[in-house]
Amino acid sequence: MSLKDKQVTFLKNFALLIIWANENGYEVTAGELFRTDEQHAINIKKGLTKAVRSKHQDRLAGDLNLFIKGVYQTSREPYKPLAVKWKSLHPDNVAGYDWGWDANHFEMK
Numbered sequence: 001m002s003l004k005d006k007q008v009t010f011l012k013n014f015a016l017l018i019i020w021a022n023e024n025g026y027e028v029t030a031g032e033l034f035r036t037d038e039q040h041a042i043n044i045k046k047g048l049t050k051a052v053r054s055k056h057q058d059r060l061a062g063d064l065n066l067f068i069k070g071v072y073q074t075s076r077e078p079y080k081p082l083a084v085k086w087k088s089l090h091p092d093n094v095a096g097y098d099w100g101w102d103a104n105h106f107e108m109k
């Protein structure tokens with residue numbers, strides 16, 4: 001699969017996740033989607049990431065801000081249903097929830 005084809009599949013599934021969330025009583029707002037190489041270099045310099053390269057730089061990752069009953073969720077556990085749904089959409093989908101520290105992150109490997 002070409003990078004472009006993966007990007008198309010990722011974005012379609014990201015849209016399906018957002019629609020699923022809305023249909024199941026969650027509210028989500030957009031977090032980071034595409035990250036430039038320049039921004040990633042700044043993030044490394046500031047110690048915000050240790051990843052040499054992020055899937056955000058390849059347009060294969062997106063972050064969502066989750067709200068339940070209007071309250072922004074800052075802990076990991078509320079994101080679990082979204083992680084489960086995300087992984088059901090494609091065998092290459094990876095949920096940051098499973099890493100234990102990046103629950104609002106959804107990517108395709």
Ligand SMILES: [Zn+2]
Nearest residue numbers: 061062063105
């Ligand atoms: Zn992310």
